[in-house]
Amino acid sequence: MSQRFFSVKGVFVVKIATMSSFQPKTESCQKNCTSGATRKHGLALRIRPQVLECVPLKFCADSGQSLRVIRHSLMKIKTRFAPSPTGYLHVGGARTALYSWLFARNQGGEFVLRIEDTDLERSTQQAIDAIMDGMNWLNLDWDEGPYYQTKRFDRYNTVIDQMLEAGSAYKCYCSKDRLEKLRENQMANGEKPRYDGRCRDSHEHHAENEPCVVRFRNPQEGSVIFDDQIRGPIEFSNQELDDLIIRRTDGAPTYNFCVVIDDWDMEITHVIRGEDHINNTPRQINILKAIGAQVPVYAHVSMILGDDGKKLSKRHGAVGVMQYRDDGYLPEALLNYLVRLGWSHGDQEIFSIDEMKKLFDLDAVSKSASAFNTEKLQWLNHHYINSLAPEYVATHLQWHIEQEKIDTRTGPQLSQLVKLLGERCKTLKEMATSCRYFYEEFDEFDADAAKKHLRPVARQPLEVVRDKLAAMNDWTAESVHHAIQATADELEVGMGKVGMPLRVAVTGAGQSPALDVTVHAIGQTRSVARIEKALAYIANREA
8 A cells, every 4th residue: 555654854745655765756856855854754764765756835834734735735635433342333433433534525535444453352343343333324434444453463563663673662671560659659749650761761681582561762852732623733741741652561562553553554634533532642643753654634523411511421321323223313313413513514404415525624613512412313303204205214214113023014115104104203213113003903992092082972973984985996095085074074073073083993092193194004994994893892882
């Protein structure tokens, strides 16, 4: 895979890739690149030795904003979603994935899926499957991957060995007991726990096979400043950062190091992630600089809060993405809701996927936390149930019908059912649990509805409307309506005196969609038979 790297030297941007020889394209490039960039970034040139092109710039490369412009103009935008498979794909992760995906699509770039499974004890295949299921259900497709960090350990260790050779990293032989005592003493003195650098410049001799970790040689002076595209400039003093372990005693590389190499190798230009990663950023930037790699643009998204103002968690009812599928939400509704949890475009609330891709901009993402509101999600879901094509909604409804074990071989098509129940139902699960009478017989009438409407006074209206429905040759909702109206006219009673007993008779309950379309959907034979059943119920009640 081709690799790229931008190093500012004077007024030049150096673009480097994995090649076998170093050949600047012009004499000017050779003068500027070989004299400065190779000395400053020797490690990078050993790993990625050929300069493909040197592009003269017309403005100061020290400006973070200018550098962002450089990247946008010279590099293909590439984002990534990199979850750890230690649990389900929660709504916060889904929003991060959505923002990364939308930014890539908006910029005509690429979106990478990467599974950060370095935590071997907690990572599970079940969690990986849940992540994949969630991404697929949300239709967040990826252009590369999924990559797995556990399959790239050789690559990480190769770079670590090169860093050891270059002096950017060193071996640390401090025992666990020493480090624990160091931590205890620092905390007792009110100091921030951190490694004291004992092995940083040690010349002690150690056996080749003596257990050790490898630490990154973090700069001890200066600051790390990065221009967060959501939060603006953020600065960390290097004195606050200790020498991070990048390889454990068992030879496994650590998370913060793997992330850096992955973003470098995969040519990630924009890292969009949760604000809980802000403190990781200065360490990762220092490692990137040490190996001469390009520092991507960072954008840290604020957390999602529960209704009590605290971070959304299980105690707020926070669940995995697929639980929202199970609860009857459409992916379009959840995506629309998640995109508005921190991003806005004027006062607009409803966004199609195409509109999101066209309008999404990181500069419009708020740095303030957002509160999760289930009622608003339900409102959006109700909107999409009724605005999307019934045939499409029916494909999602089918899963819920199967969970309810409803046999739909007789009765209305599911697309018709969506039209019938869409206005009454906020979720597809609610629709599935309330549609059984369209397809299957019920054993009993709702007790309250029957007590109120299946009384002796209802016998005559039911008999008359039964005869009219049974005699129909043209079974349409309109003809059903005429039969109900004709019965009321013939008996000189209000429509309710006919309609309410008829509704209880054919549905078994006191509520349903419009009666004419409901009776039509249930079907002529089944409707007449159910009226007979209701008449028998009334007769038994009279006896």
